[in-house]
Amino acid sequence: MQSGWLSEEFDPTELETSKEVEPEAPEAAEERSGVSRRRFLQGGFVAGVATGMAASGMLTAHQHAHAQAAAANPFGKNWWPSPWGPTDEAGASNRITPAKVLQASRLIKSGKIYSLGRVYEHGIPLFGNRHFSLMIPGGPTGGPFGTAKLMYNDEMFSGEIGQVGTQFDGLGHIGTIIGNDIVYYNGFKQSEVGGTYGLQKLGVHNVKPFFTRGVLIDVLALRGGERLPIGYVITPADVQAALKRQGTREPGEGDVVLWRTGHGKLWMKDNAEFNKGAPGIGVTVAKWLIERKVCISAVDHWAGEAVPGEDKDRPFECHQWLINMNGIHILENLDLEKLAAERAYEFAFVFAPLPLKGATGSPGNPIAVA
Ligand code: UVW
Numbered sequence: 001m002q003s004g005w006l007s008e009e010f011d012p013t014e015l016e017t018s019k020e021v022e023p024e025a026p027e028a029a030e031e032r033s034g035v036s037r038r039r040f041l042q043g044g045f046v047a048g049v050a051t052g053m054a055a056s057g058m059l060t061a062h063q064h065a066h067a068q069a070a071a072a073n074p075f076g077k078n079w080w081p082s083p084w085g086p087t088d089e090a091g092a093s094n095r096i097t098p099a100k101v102l103q104a105s106r107l108i109k110s111g112k113i114y115s116l117g118r119v120y121e122h123g124i125p126l127f128g129n130r131h132f133s134l135m136i137p138g139g140p141t142g143g144p145f146g147t148a149k150l151m152y153n154d155e156m157f158s159g160e161i162g163q164v165g166t167q168f169d170g171l172g173h174i175g176t177i178i179g180n181d182i183v184y185y186n187g188f189k190q191s192e193v194g195g196t197y198g199l200q201k202l203g204v205h206n207v208k209p210f211f212t213r214g215v216l217i218d219v220l221a222l223r224g225g226e227r228l229p230i231g232y233v234i235t236p237a238d239v240q241a242a243l244k245r246q247g248t249r250e251p252g253e254g255d256v257v258l259w260r261t262g263h264g265k266l267w268m269k270d271n272a273e274f275n276k277g278a279p280g281i282g283v284t285v286a287k288w289l290i291e292r293k294v295c296i297s298a299v300d301h302w303a304g305e306a307v308p309g310e311d312k313d314r315p316f317e318c319h320q321w322l323i324n325m326n327g328i329h330i331l332e333n334l335d336l337e338k339l340a341a342e343r344a345y346e347f348a349f350v351f352a353p354l355p356l357k358g359a360t361g362s363p364g365n366p367i368a369v370a
Contacts, residue, residue, distance in 0.1 A: 072179045074314075079325040080187030088186055089206035091171050091327025092295035095254035101211045104348040108369050114344065116258075116298075116334045117166040117365030118267065124165055125271035127302055132159040162204060162361025168296075168353050169304070169330040172202035173360040174316075174323045185327050198358015205355040207329070207362075212295065213255045214349030214368050217242050218340050219279075220262040227262030228279035233306045234259065236284060248345045253293040256349045260336040264300030267333070278303035282310035286318040290326045296351075297322055298331035298366070305330075331366065344370045 082088045118124065124132060135156045143151035162170065172193055175182040182190040184202055193201045219234050220227060222242040228234075243250060251257045259280060266274035278301045281289075286305070289297050297304070297318075305318035322328040331351070339347075347370040353362035 072177075074176060074178075075320075075325065078187065080185075082186040082327055084327075086186065088327075089171065089202050090208055091185060091323075092254075092293070092329060093208040093210065095293060095295045096208055096210055096212050097254070100213070100254045104211055104213045107213060107346055107348050110370055112344075112370045114339050114347070114368040114370065115365055116336065116339075116368060117363075118333050118335055120165045120363065123268060123271075125267065125274045125302060126164055127275070130160045130164055132164045133157065161363060162356065162359045165363060166333045166365065167331070168204070168207075168351070168362045168364060168366075169319070169323055169332070170202065170204035170207060170353070170359065170361045171323060171327055171329075172199040172204070172358075174319045176320055176324055183324075185324055195358055198356075199360065200358065203356070203358035204353050204360065204362050205357045207353050209352035210256065210295065210366075211348065211350050213252070214258060214347045215248055215251045215255055216246075216258045216260060216336060216339050216345045216347075216368075217248075218246065218260045218336075218345070220260050221245070221340060225262070227265055230263075230277035230279060231306060231308050232261075232279035233282040233310055234261075234280060234285050236288065239285060239288065246343070246345045251289070251292050251294050255292070255294050256296040256298060256331075257289060257294050258298040258334065258336055258339070258349075260300055260340050262300070264333070264335060264337070267335075275302065277307040278305070280304065280306040280309075281318055282306050283314075283317050283321055284310060286321045290321065290328065294328060296329045296331050296349075298334055300334050300336045302332055304332050334366065339368060342370075344368060346370075 080086065082091070084090065084094050088094070120132065120134070122132065122134070126132060133156075136153050137156050139153075140151045141154040143149070145151075162168070163173070171185040175184045175190065175193070177183075182193075184190075184193050186202075188201045193199050217239060219238050219242050222238060222245055223232075261279040263274065263278050263280075280299055280301070280303060281297065282305065286297070299305075303316075305316065307315065309315065309317060311317065319330060322330055339345075347368040349366065349368055351364060351366035354364060356362060
């Protein structure tokens with residue numbers, strides 16, 4: 001890892017806690033034990049401290065309960081409140097400021113629009129048992145109306161509307177079990193988030209529209225071949241080399257990073273191979289994105305990250321680091337081939353998630369304007 005790859009500035013352990021969720025005690029345990037904050041991030045350390053202190057009688061029952069709850073947090077430490085306060089539900093979309101919009105608009109040189117979304121249709125690859133169905137009832141659905149004999153068609157749709165095809169992951173999509181609860185972005189608990197007819201908190205309708213700088217990082221062009229192999233984890237060295245090769249400035253605050261792996265070439269050509277796994281970022285590069293305060297990490301396949309990733313026992317862990325802990329969205333199943341072919345590495349990125357109340361994500365057609 002290069003020095004500065006994960007700077008001292010980013011550390012979710014620095015965040016204060018405010019919501020009433022069990023694992024709030026590690027600070028206290030930490031102070032008592034004199035253990036450095038950073039070491040709490042290291043696997044197994046918290047559990048060891050809690051158990052050790054309890055065994056030696058150093059903790060009261062209450063303290064012990066808290067320390068055990070902290071031990072149950074797979075990340076060892078709370079990640080809330082968010083940088084936008086304890087009630088925020090918009091996450092990194094808050095980074096799209098008027099200044100950011102103006103900066104992005106200056107990247108438009110030719111006015112060429114690249115459509116990055118996939119067509120939603122029968123036969124697209126789907127994750128697990130998700131489904132997609134669109135039918136036209138009636139054929140035609142209704143009419144005729146009036147003497148001019150107007151006829152019309154509607155469509156009937158069913159499916160996980162925010163989680164099929166080109167999909168934008170909202171902040172209610174991913175949670176982490178801590179003790180007896182599931183904890184989401186900004187410390188919201190399952191009891192606050194859950195809702196039969198849509199999430200009560202963190203629904204995708206809370207996300208602000210994106211008009212910002214987009215940066216394509218073409219790792220496939222760097223590494224060569226038809227596509228990166230399944231399970232290939234993009235390294236920090238890959239990122240730096242790809243940016244250098246392209247002559248592209250590093251991503252910064254509020255930017256969208258789009259990763260080209262080539263895995264998307266399998267889309268509807270070999271769905272079985274497509275769904276087997278994916279190349280992509282691992283937690284190391286996810287932390288680099290967090291450090292740079294980007295607002296979306298986007299990719300040309302279903303998984304959003306490498307599958308399997310850096311740690312095979314922690315599948316989809318980038319989803320936790322980005323969405324759950326830092327409010328950074330993941331955008332999946334983009335078609336990045338045209339951007340790559342025309343070497344459009346930097347552009348204005350535009351996407352407005354559908355304001356589907358209480359949904360976990362959104363379909364849509366993001367565009368790049370170069
Ligand atoms: C999961 O991570 C479960 O889903 P997706 O990759 O579609 O966001």
